[in-house]
Amino acid sequence: MDLLAELEIIAQSIGPDCLDADNISAEDLDRWQRLFNLSADEAKERIREQRTSIGRPIVSDDYWEEVQENHPGHTKESYQYSLYLSTIRRAPQKSKPAPTKSSEYLLRLDGPLKTAADVKAIIGVELPLVHGSDDSDQDVDFVIVNGSTKAVIQEHFESSISAAIFHPTFLKIAMAKKDLQSNSLYPTLGIDSTLPQFRMQNGAKGSPGHTEYPVCYFFYGTLAEPDRLARLLNLDAEPKLKACYIQRGIVKTWCGRYKALVNSNDPSAAVEGFAHWITSAEQEQALQYYESDMYEVVRCQIEFDDSDTPQPGLTFRFVDEHNEKLSDGD
Known part of the structure; x- marks a missing residue:
């Protein structure tokens, strides 16, 4: 009879470990932290689970005597937990969604x-x-x-x-990516910067620059709420936002409630919102963490009704690889 078969028979015939699940010594706690790379709270929880679970592997005293010299640092209890971890590792794992490269x-x-x-x-x-x-x-x-x-x-x-x-x-x-290229328009809302008509000429630089402050941001959705912006940016008073619009974009929704700006195939498609100047990298990072890695910072041209000259600025675009989560906006 092999070890795993013996463990199954023993586990079926013996109840939980007789040790008090809540009477955990400092020595045991330290041992489990070291052996299994756990925090103190995690170690306590794992020990309680080991002592109260009927289905986990339990070995006899005789068997432990035979193998303990091959497992230095372990007690019988911690050794039994290591067997439990081994069975988890051998068990077929449910398929998980592959992590995205951008995460x-x-x-x-x-x-x-x-x-x-x-x-x-x-x-x-x-x-x-x-x-x-x-x-x-x-x-x-x-x-x-x-x-x-x-x-x-x-x-x-x-x-x-x-x-x-x-x-x-x-x-x-979980932070919105910002990767503005200086020698190209990438990334810009609604524009494929690899196309000839959008390539930079004669040493021109993309605007705004990657570390350029202050920088004008176009906000839509929850970031267009002055009280929310004041909290995020740690402002003494609510900011005065200026009405504006951008082109080459369209707003959809995800999770049935969040607005998501994406590229539009129609260059004249317009999205209305509000503009505000961000004065530091710290303020910008607060916005990036708020939007999370579901969004990315992209360039855009911000237009105002009282001016004929667009303002080069930035906004948050929903990341393309998550587009299957989107539905048409209101």
Whole structure:
């Protein structure tokens, strides 16, 4: 009889571990944090689950005596939990939607991934390093990965023996992307900057520039509400927004309630809204986090009824790869 078959028989015939689910010693807590790369709260929860679950693997004292020297640092209880993790890893996984390439995440450097070099050894490229702190104000390092790189790292650990004791920690960066090119119009609402008629000539620069402040923003939807803008931008008073419109765009909706600006095939299609000048990168980042990575910052020409000269500006466009989530606007 192999080990897994024995575990199934034992699990069916023996109830939950007799240990008190809430009487968790500091020593056990520290052990589970180290062995399974858990926070203190996560360790407490996992121990409680192990002690109260009937269906989890339970080994006999005799069997534990035979194998414990091959599992240093473990107690019988933590070893049983490692067996449970192994069965999860072997079980067929439900298909998950593939992460989008444009999504970005912070990967915490810990466990077998202590440095950016450890991550590079898996994916073959060096990633941007970010310094931060955790809830206990301890210094923590991260690297920035996109959706494709995240999938590669996850697959690496899911297919290795370390998957039972280490799970990479990813924190999604839900921030609207801003990537304004200086030598082209990319990205501009309703314009394919690769077409000959939209290519920059004689060393001209795209406007506004990527780090140009103050910069005029076109707002529609919830960002066109002065009280909301005042809170987001930490203003002392509600801003005075100026009515305006832009062309080459159309507004649709997603989730049945949120307005989403997308490209229009009609160059004369107009969207009405309001303009406001953003004075710093900090204010702009607040807007980017509010809109999330479902949107991206793009150039546009903002037009006012009292002026014949359009104002080069920026706005938030819904990301193309999520267009299947859209429906026609009101």
